[in-house]
Amino acid sequence: MRKDTSDLKEQKDHGTAIFPCGLYEVKESCRWRGVRHHWHDEIEILYFAKGEFLLHVNMETFSIQEECFYFINPGELHSIEPRTRGKEFAVLFHPCILGFESCDRAQTGLMQLLLQGSMGFPRCLDSHSPVFDRVRREYMEILRTFHEDGYFQREDEQTVTEKFSSQLFIRAGLLGILGVLADSALLVRTEKEFDYRVELIKSSLEFIRRHYQEKLYVRDLACQVNMNEQYFCRFFKKALGKSPISYLNEYRIKQAMLLLQTTDMPVMDICLDCGFNNLGNFLREFKKNTGLTPLQYRKCHAEKKS
Template sequence: MDKLLLKEDRIHGDASFPLDSYHMDIPSGSIVLDCHWHEEMEFLLMTSGKAQFRIDTDYYEVNEGECIFVNSGELHAGFQINDSPCSFKALVFSPSLLYSSSFDLTRISYIDPIMKNSLIVKRHIKSDTGWQSQLLDRLLKLMVYMQDKPPAYELMVKSELFGIFALLSANCISSLNVAERSQDHFRLEKLKTALKYIQDNHSKKISTVDIAACVDMSEGHFCRVFKQYVKKTPVEYLNHYRITRAAKLLEETGMKVLEAAMEVGFDNLSYFTGLFKRHMGMTPSRYRSTRGKAPE
């Protein structure tokens, strides 16, 4: 799977079964997972190598055979360790998959408290304790069901998912002290607003002043906060987002390179070509000829 597809605007599964799984192979020197967020919950299971993941303000070094849990609405990103290649499987699903048609006890007591972080569950799951090993076994079985799709696999998937949340709930760490993370929460909400502003306006001429203004922060302070969490400057993130969108246009439409560049907000073809090659490892023309449609 192309890692450009694992973005917050991607539809995972469908309305009747809002869950999907993906396998990602990350070559040496690449970003494991761009900083993003989505309403769905997610499990990331390392299948080879190791990587560092950030969820909101916390960092986790995840080794082969381990997984991390990403809650609904949380900013997260992944980074290689020593530029080493790695691979992982991602399970992305809507919490609604665990709801019944009525407001039931399991939702009130377990699913909603986890989703709202009023019940803190362990994020980094290893195989060194009994219940965590059971959780990993369930997650692996679920992934196999999603891959093979045997008869009634949807029931099997939901059964394993309920089992996973039963293990998380029964072994929760603590309830959240709201005051502990109020400042981080404030900054993260501002950052999510800024990311959405960039994505909604990437085709226009926007500056760091414009982005900072949309979250009522000074340019200098905003740039420091943005770099702290995203590991890119606002301009670097904007350019990266524009390049990923241009790559999708070259893959899926008959646009010429210049048309794709202008569509995502670039007005200088040479600058666009240089950035595209730096991010994608090849020129836009080469990318389109190997992965996209011929221009109409």
């Protein structure tokens, strides 16, 4: 039986209530820390324009070293780790914005399958693909429309648009990409098979997020998915590329960074609140992850904010 993994589902809205489509972007000048594991109901088209990244999707890891597109279908667990500074864009949209009211062949033979989850996007489109340039042209038009007619929502770090003509252009661009992929037989039939490995990882990550403030051991994580410790460690590292303890400490540090940004709590209180029972260990882990001490990080963030 599938365990509840609702907290892994991204809770923020992508786009607006009327037009669920938004743009996220990373500039080369930005020191971006990546995106931790999550999933959502929207389709995500990632464009890696420059730089090196690791992309994790379900149980697979992809090393990105050149310009390419990757597609994330609804419900897929994924994360991004930057290896160098680079340029990356993500357009997220709910497939409902592409549907037609008329029951033509495009609607019944493609759009309905897309909405039902029985048709999906390919995983990757690299620069050697014969349709790469066509997809990139459509994608760049979508970016241009967002940049010219959209507005940036700082709380969600996304660009959205409420201009109705811009929404038409964006929808046309997405349909253009869909048309190119369909014309080249690159869309894939998907069967919603239950993958117990993905569900176990989702369950483990959810357990960490619910209990990171407590004293946790590998045996606690292994026990909640009914595995022995040794096998669980191998399984976890193969799936996420890091040990359970490394992931736990990184998650705790990210929570500490958030508290340093948004509160005036003393460092010792943040240390304890985030599940570290030893200040020295907390300081070592914090500097390993950020290159700064907690007080240096708080000062740096305050200066940037001001």
